[in-house]
Amino acid sequence: xxxxxxxxxxxxxxxxxxxxxxxxxxxxxxxxxxxxxxxxxxxxxxxxxxxxxxxxxxxxxxxxxxxxxxxxxxxxxxxxxxxxxxxxxxxxxxxxxxxxxxxxxxxxxxxxxxxxxxxxxxxxxxxxxxxxxxxxxxxxxxxxxxxxxxxxxxxxxxxxxxxxxxxxxxxxxxxxxxxxxxxxxxxxxxxxxxxxxxxxxxxxxxxxxx
Amino acid sequence: xxxxxxxxxxxxxxxxxxxxxxxxxxxxxxxxxxxxxxxxxxxxxxxxxxxxxxxxxxxxxxxxxxxxxxxxxxxxxxxxxxxxxxxxxxxxxxxxxxxxxxxxxxxxxxxxxxxxxxxxxxxxxxxxxxxxxxxxxxxxxxxxxxxxxxxxxxxxxxxxxxxxxxxxxxxxxxxxxxxxxxxxxxxxxxxxxxxxxxxxxxxxxxxxxxxxxxxxxxxxxxxxxxxxxxxxxxxxxxxxxxxxxxxxxxxxxxxxxxxxxxxxxxxxxxxxxxxxxxxxxxxxxxxxxxxxxxxxxxxxxxxxxxxxxxxxxxxxxxxxxxxxxxxxxxxxxxxxxxxxxxxxxxxxxxxxxxxxxxxxxxxxxxxxxxxxxxxxxxxxxxxxxxxxxxxxxxxxxxxxxxxxxxxxxxxxxxxxxxxxxxxxxxxxxxxxxxxxxxxxxxxxxxxxxxxxxxxxx
Numbered sequence: 001x002x003x004x005x006x007x008x009x010x011x012x013x014x015x016x017x018x019x020x021x022x023x024x025x026x027x028x029x030x031x032x033x034x035x036x037x038x039x040x041x042x043x044x045x046x047x048x049x050x051x052x053x054x055x056x057x058x059x060x061x062x063x064x065x066x067x068x069x070x071x072x073x074x075x076x077x078x079x080x081x082x083x084x085x086x087x088x089x090x091x092x093x094x095x096x097x098x099x100x101x102x103x104x105x106x107x108x109x110x111x112x113x114x115x116x117x118x119x120x121x122x123x124x125x126x127x128x129x130x131x132x133x134x135x136x137x138x139x140x141x142x143x144x145x146x147x148x149x150x151x152x153x154x155x156x157x158x159x160x161x162x163x164x165x166x167x168x169x170x171x172x173x174x175x176x177x178x179x180x181x182x183x184x185x186x187x188x189x190x191x192x193x194x195x196x197x198x199x200x201x202x203x204x205x206x207x208x209x210x
Numbered sequence: 211x212x213x214x215x216x217x218x219x220x221x222x223x224x225x226x227x228x229x230x231x232x233x234x235x236x237x238x239x240x241x242x243x244x245x246x247x248x249x250x251x252x253x254x255x256x257x258x259x260x261x262x263x264x265x266x267x268x269x270x271x272x273x274x275x276x277x278x279x280x281x282x283x284x285x286x287x288x289x290x291x292x293x294x295x296x297x298x299x300x301x302x303x304x305x306x307x308x309x310x311x312x313x314x315x316x317x318x319x320x321x322x323x324x325x326x327x328x329x330x331x332x333x334x335x336x337x338x339x340x341x342x343x344x345x346x347x348x349x350x351x352x353x354x355x356x357x358x359x360x361x362x363x364x365x366x367x368x369x370x371x372x373x374x375x376x377x378x379x380x381x382x383x384x385x386x387x388x389x390x391x392x393x394x395x396x397x398x399x400x401x402x403x404x405x406x407x408x409x410x411x412x413x414x415x416x417x418x419x420x421x422x423x424x425x426x427x428x429x430x431x432x433x434x435x436x437x438x439x440x441x442x443x444x445x446x447x448x449x450x451x452x453x454x455x456x457x458x459x460x461x462x463x464x465x466x467x468x469x470x471x472x473x474x475x476x477x478x479x480x481x482x483x484x485x486x487x488x489x490x491x492x493x494x495x496x497x498x499x500x501x502x503x504x505x506x507x508x509x510x511x512x513x514x515x516x517x518x519x520x521x522x523x524x525x526x527x528x529x530x531x532x533x534x535x536x537x538x539x540x541x542x543x544x545x546x547x548x549x550x551x552x553x554x555x556x557x558x559x560x561x562x563x564x565x566x567x568x569x570x571x572x573x574x575x576x577x578x579x580x581x582x583x584x585x586x587x588x589x590x591x592x593x594x595x596x597x598x599x600x601x602x603x604x605x606x607x608x609x610x611x612x613x614x615x616x617x618x619x620x621x622x623x624x625x626x627x628x629x630x631x632x633x634x635x636x637x638x639x640x641x642x643x644x645x646x647x648x649x650x651x652x653x654x655x656x657x658x659x660x661x662x663x664x665x666x667x
Contacts, residue, residue, distance in 0.1 A: 012609055015644045052651045053644075131277040176274040189283035197275040198634070201641075 004028055005037055007064040009206060017055045017066040021206035022171050024064060033110040036103055044104055045074040049081050076101060115140055115162055116147055118169035123149040125208045131195030140165055156188030171203025211294045223299040225307035230290050232311040233325055235635060236268050237563035238666050239440050255318050256291035256311060264313050267638060268666055276634035280321040289314045301402025310433050323628050325565035332569045333428045336576055341481050345431040345471040345568055348422045349438060350413055350560050352459060353392055354452045358665060361452045366660035371417025378414050378462060385412035389419055395445045405434050415463035432564035456663045457516040457559035458655050464519030465560025472552035483551035496532050497585035498578015499571060503530035503540050505617025506570040507603050508610035508636055514643045515659040516559040517606050522594035527556050528602050531589040538593030561667040573623040611636040
């Protein structure tokens with residue numbers, strides 16, 4: 001494989017464009033995702049089936065640019081429910097570009113890294129940020145396994161199931177939101193809760209290499 | 211005023227209840243009603259209040275994705291320390307007094323992100339340089355004949371403006387006469403509360419009024435706006451009407467919070483004009499404010515809604531420029547006489563926190579003076595409609611936050627911790643809009659903005 005394509009968003013891009021930027025960067029870390037991104041040169045759009053939100057993903061030979069709105073250059077427009085990724089999307093232009101449609105589908109559904117790998121990457125990318133604990137303990141309750149990172153002078157523990165840990169640690173959900181919804185249990189101070197949530201938000205918005 | 215004197219003052223004014231009053235970062239009024247023994251017992255440190263008071267957004271949601279050291283690890287209290295020199299009697303309620311406060315930690319230490327404390331710090335640093343600031347705000351707001359309940363039921367739309375004309379007339383006495391019963395009550399209460407106002411008039415928007423205040427020291431000038439906004443809201447409630455300081459309620463004129471300021475030397479003479487010339491201090495002061503104007507925009511235009519007001523040819527400036535007597539440049543510099551020598555900053559919007567507005571503007575000037583900066587050439591052109599390659603001020607909440615993040619001068623002057631926390635609050639506002647508003651591509655104020663800002667700022 002050659003050099004990885006640079007994946008970036010416009011300076012004032014919406015949160016949606018930034019979230020998908022993070023998704024594509026994660027896909028780019030997997031050999032299967034990287035191969036698709038390397039192979040593709042296209043422009044396509046994702047549009048909300050519930051509201052006006054829309055983004056365009058423009059993949060050229062050396063970079064991937066995410067911007068707001070539906071570009072007239074888009075070969076394919078995928079209408080989807082962003083709040084429910086499992087809902088079946090409507091794809092405009094699929095009949096004209098069946099292979100492209102298939103590859104985009106693969107790109108957007110590259111499997112997530114497992115929680116343990118994600119936890120390692122999360123700590124590596126965020127431990128230097130303000131208000132982070134010096135030790136992070138991640139406990140997967142269904143595997144009954146814990147991993148700890150850093151040293152124990154100020155510790156924060158996150159406990160949850162595989163699924164919730166996977167989305168949390170790659171920046172697809174926020175710790176404070178997951179804790180308030182009861183999906184995640186925590187042991188630590190408010191300072192560290194805000195610090196880890198802030199770090200997750202930075203990952204989510206593509207501001208860190210996670 | 212010391213503590214025995216405050217008791218005498220309360221006796222003399224028959225004050226049995228004191229309402230303490232401070233602002234959140236965003237400018238919402240917060241405080242408590244205290245009975246006389248509790249208020250006196252709390253002096254000089256003040257009474258407890260949850261640290262949430264300074265760590266919540268405009269909807270009351272705690273700041274849960276960023277942190278400042280004044281907060282407690284498991285939620286806790288801070289103090290509201292009364293500035294007893296600010297106590298006034300209500301005038302309408304015979305038992306009630308009002309007292310403005312600063313937030314401190316439970317040990318009485320200043321909190322750097324308390325808006326009033328921040329402004330005091332900047333004013334103090336200017337004082338140490340040997341100058342005294344005088345500042346005066348012009349507050350714009352819309353008045354409606356509908357109650358707040360009715361306005362809420364109408365989703366803040368199709369309200370009945372108080373003035374007569376439906377066009378964008380300005381200074382019309384017929385419009386002013388329609389607003390006069392409301393404004394009579396406002397100025398009566400301002401006088402009772404010793405808030406020094408100078409004039410009011412019909413403004414450009416339909417149902418809009420501008421109320422101008424007398425020059426005074428910067429903290430008092432900002433206190434005046436904090437008091438006046440609350441008082442105007444209360445008059446509206448008491449008269450069965452409604453008001454809003456929202457920056458933009460629709461196409462056309464929005465609400466500004468223009469601010470004038472001047473510097474005097476210790477002997478009381480102008481520090482901005484000497485021998486019929488602009489002083490070197492004024493030049494470096496202008497340089498500091500113009501070079502920090504892009505970053506300061508975030509503090510001067512804080513809400514998502516504020517950027518809808520920043521359209522060309524509708525009064526606010528859109529460039530970081532200055533010009534003598536220019537109302538279209540970023541700064542209107544007035545130096546025709548020593549007595550009048552001052553700067554008018556026309557960018558702040560009506561929804562801004564006046565303490566932060568003055569802290570940002572004076573902080574910019576102070577940085578310019580300390581570093582002896584050179585100002586850009588005076589703008590000779592109309593400040594609107596300029597070619598596209600002329601740099602504009604940020605035109606979005608995130609653009610402004612990013613400009614502030616890059617502004618090292620304001621970071622040094624106001625404190626990087628203050629700037630970092632503020633930027634996080636703006637990012638939260640931006641995320642809230644994008645995740646909660648169903649009409650993100652709207653070209654005019656959305657329902658989300660009305661619901662969030664109409665009544666609270």
